[in-house]
Amino acid sequence: MEVANESATKKPKRLTSVVWNHFERVRKADICYAVCVHCNKKLSGSSNSGTTHLRNHLMRCLKRSNYDVSQLLAAKRRKKDAPLTIANISYDEGQRKEEFIKPTIVKYEQEQRKDEVFNLGSSRFDQERSQLDLARMIILHGYPLGMVEHVGFKVFVKNLQPLFDVVPNNTVELSCMEIYGKEKQKVYDMLSKLQGRINLAVEMWCSPENMSYLCLTAHYIDDDWRLQKKILNFVTLDSSHTEDLLSEVIMKCLMDWDIELSAILDPRFKMKLVEYYYSQIYGSTALERIKEVSDGIKELFNAYSICSTLIDQGSALPGSSLPSSSNDSRDRLKGFDKFLHETSQSQSAVSDLEKYLEEPVFPRNCDFNILNWWRVHTPRYPILSMMARDVLGTPMSTVAKESSFNAGGRVLDSCRSSLTPDTRQALICTRDWLRTQSDEESKQPFYLTTWELLMLSLHYTQNGLLFAKPPLAVAHNKDKDLMKNLIEKLKKSLSLALVHFYPLAGRFVTTRQENQNPPVYYVYVDCNNSPGAKLIHAAIDMTISDVVSPKYVPEAVESFFDHDRAVNHDGHSRPLLSIQVTELVDGVFIGFSISHSIVDGTSFWHFVNALSEIFQGQNLEISRPPVLERWFPEGHGPILNLPFTHEDEFITRFEAPGRLLRRHFHISAESVAKLKTRANSEYKLLGTAKISSFQSLSAFVWKSITKARRFPKHLVTSCKLAINNRSRLEPPLSPSYFGNSVQTVKAVTTVGELLEHNLGWAAWQLHQAVANHTNESVRELVDNWLRKHFIYQPDQFLIRKVLSWQAHQDSTSRKGGGSIDLEVNLPPHSMHALESDEEFMAIVSNIYTYPSSSL
Structure with a gap:
């Protein structure tokens, strides 16, 4: 099936082209002229004259700003019988190709x-x-x-x-x-x-x-x-x-x-000064406050006593006497347990210092920052780093900077x-x-968690919003002013939104020290020394119909996104957030590209919804501010060191296995409900939880895709689901937690077994995988990663290239209310097989329709 032959009905001839951004239609008597806005030259403006002569004039117009006009004019309208190719993107006169937006200082x-x-x-x-x-x-x-x-x-x-x-x-x-x-x-x-x-x-x-x-x-x-x-x-x-x-x-x-504690260590005052002043400050509650100070002093003294004892024991001679054990035979080894515990701790304390002193000195260089060094090596020298924090915090001069x-x-x-x-x-x-x-205004460094580091080799997450221009603005050639106002308003809104979501204005920075054993390599977001998020204004000679009418997504749509081929690690040189506003003849497409190592789907749409809220109200306040506090496993973070010396050791670029067809489908809420009812009726287990709508739909798509791929029955097939960890952790993270907190679970079987069983059986496999994803399993994966670091590779996520779906009722779902938008990427023969599957096509429908909302 050829894309070019998809449209059978003849569409009315379009009179609007991007070339009209540079001409005004003027009618005198029965003659229509096109007047150049740059040099005021009159040319024929009738509908029968076409636009070729107007394009040629623009190429020669001396009063037009000096920029590559050929880029603007290279995007030819496709003929009805010609395949759609990638269209060139142009930029309006006076509009910079791209701008970097920083948070507003408010x-x-x-x-x-x-x-x-x-x-x-x-x-x-x-x-x-x-x-x-x-x-x-x-x-x-x-x-x-x-x-x-x-x-x-x-x-x-x-x-x-x-x-x-x-x-x-x-x-x-x-x-x-x-x-x-x-x-x-x-x-x-x-x-x-x-x-x-x-x-x-x-x-x-x-x-x-x-x-x-x-x-x-x-x-x-x-x-x-x-x-x-x-x-x-x-x-x-x-x-x-x-x-x-x-x-x-x-x-x-x-x-x-x-x-308070500093005063007690002065032998001239001790506790007496505390008692004197506290009785004046706190009155009847002074005794409770004094007791708090006294208890704090004792606790601090005990802590130093233990440390001192441990160090003394660690340096004691082998012949030192052991503490006496209990006479009770049942407690005979308690003394040994205590000795073993204390000496083990003392050896750890001593080895901490010895390890530090025995290792080679760090090379001298002008860029060395001693505090950064200790920040990185805190996990390696836990006791010594506590000492370093207190000692290095002492000012070297009493004269203020x-x-x-x-x-x-x-x-x-x-x-x-x-x-x-x-x-x-x-x-x-x-x-x-x-x-x-x-x-x-020093935004703190935004350190990456386990889940975010896992994503470094995967692609940016990208989604777009399509709007129609107001018909009157198009009819009266007012869309140029409309776009100018839109861009200016979006710039202000983005700058305000970045006040709340400031990590999106940063860049990745890698700190590496290859001479260490193991080598030091960690990635974080520098929120202070970055150009900011990127906003692009582009124009293309396409209509909304050119985008939504074809069965398969036009290749030109890929050019609507700034980071279409980028992996998350590219955030070292690319913006972590890029928004491209692509002006169509009769519409606007806003494409969002955000590093998947910074956001998951929840955080992605949290940001987009907040930006929309600011855009509509034009004020700084938002109804749901993000929670930027990072989550790290107990005893680790904020720096998680990777055992690498160069990104080539873990970054792999994805190459699609040949040509892929890309198609969007829409599954209505009614169809989803039918699949859920069917899955639960086909696989009834007494006393078990019900299979969810998403699990039922996922199983249906899994079976349909596997059938269309026509794999041998003995091959292993799996379906991976990205699970939000926010509510599964104990204690749970806030729903507004900003970052990537997803983890994948999967159901595994053979092709033959999957196709032989009914929908309920496949859905139950996914249900079990999701049900087993608990607080314990989340932390187990994190612990495993800390012991043996690894990075997700693109070949592990082929399913995401072959199949991806989203269910965000606020933003992505066309109608909301439980409907789901499905994107499928398959080789041509597999796509045609899927389209021939009557059961699959009875559930889905084409997603693309003319947008119901306008700017």
Whole structure:
């Protein structure tokens, strides 16, 4: 069956071509002209004249922008009796071929009301939000509070936004204090969760008025092994301050931040200082708080005692006496068990250090980062890395890396020194915290989990949305403005969406150290040093009918996606997210390509739905934010090392076994229900769970494809299903967990056995495979992978090239409500055999119809 002969009815002649993007139709009397928008030259514009002369003019037009016009004009309309070939893609004048979109830098409060959200392209104005933005700007850049009283500032603001009511100095001060309180809580929560120790540094500041100030700064290494610092307090000192007074001020600051343990180790204070201040701070509940501190000290002491004992025992002479055992014969070996446990731990502790010292030194180079080195080697040296975290977090100098308000030294300017102590501390501390956020907006590295590393050699996941242009816009040649507005709105929406889904704006980075044994090779997403996600605007001389009418998917559709041939590992050089907007003559196709090592189907459509929500509302807030916290097995992560030295050891490029025909089918909810009823009636087992709709449909397609392939009966056949692990883990992951968390299960049998049994039997094989996929089996696979690393190869997923289906009611399913869209890729002889299967064709129908929704 030839594709070219598929359409039997004659279609009306089309008068619209992409060439009309460069001409305007003008009718004078009974004559129709085509006027070039570049040089205003008049040419014949009648329907009988065709468009060849218009194309030729564009090739010669001197006033047209200099770019490859031949690419635009190379896409010829296919003749009715000619096969459809891949069409060339062109780009509109003035439109860049591709743009890289980064997350919008937007500061917003989590607790703000829904009617106060940041709004693009809207006339809505929020006085309260603008007032907080003004206060945040004053804090961040060190502007004087009195700037709001300046005449020039008031004139500037009124011209910029007449609705903004410039608030007085004291109101701005209150806004600054409000921001300080919220930011302080964030820092407090972060410090309370810190695993390592905090190192404190004290700086003395002064002012032109000879006032003295104490600046208390915390230095530490965070969970990602990055050196951090936070100003905790900025305290005004009395002119007669003494050493004891300084100690008391510092202790009050530590109490304020609940950093209690440091004080007890000072022999001048011990627990007495805690008892004194806690009785003043906590009143009637002071005894409970004091007991918490006391218990914490004992726990810390016991931990150090055990470590010290283990090290002493590890270095003891072989003749050291053993602890006495119990006289009870039943407990005779308890002493030995204790000895064995302690000496084993001591040997581990000592060997940790010995192993580190005995291994060759790391080569010196200018790019070496000691914190990155320890981050990678934490699993190898668990005890030593704890020591390294505390030691390396100690500042080497008491001089701040940058003075907060004076580049010349630690001198406070007269503007800040004239403020009240509370306001001064709020401005200085909050500025430090906001600058850290701004410098880092530092999205954390996005480390890949076991499931995501498994996908590195597989292809990007790609899906598209097809829309019709409004008929009136096409009829009146207004579609050019329509596309311009669409692209601009999509750019803004994507930039806002990436604020929530920021890993999609990153690139893969590989860190490797081949001289280590075993070699170090791990992949993660760098979210800070990447160009961003890619947005492409293209145009093609095709109609919606050209896309949806043919029985088989036209090869041109592959060009609607940016990463059609890419594997996930290519995310080192390619964007992890690419969106291509392909303009058709009467429609628009939006193709999404996202690395499968970043998203599974659930996360893919989570992002698309969030982007759609932002696009429609043009605001930052979304109804279901993603959960970006990573899942790693206990005792592992966030870095999972691969035992490779080069990607060639595990990356395989898929090559299709000859020509494949690609066809889409639609299975209605009614057909799915019939298959489910049939499968359950054919395979009844007393007391067993029912076979699901998806298992019934999967079994039906498995049998149909196997029959069409005409394999020998003795060959082994399998059906693989991708299972979402979010709800199967214990405790379960959030439904909004962002990433790839799928795992494959499969049913295996022979071709003969599969075809000899009925649908119910095949569906039951899949049901058992899914039912056996539990929390235990998920963790077992992860454990096996940690012991013996492997990467999925394309030949393991041929079924996904031969057969793939999706059931996303919100986005991909044309009608939703339980219907399913099915994509089948088969060699021509197998596809024709499938199409000749009356049972299969009775269940399915062609999926493609003219889109019911328009832009």
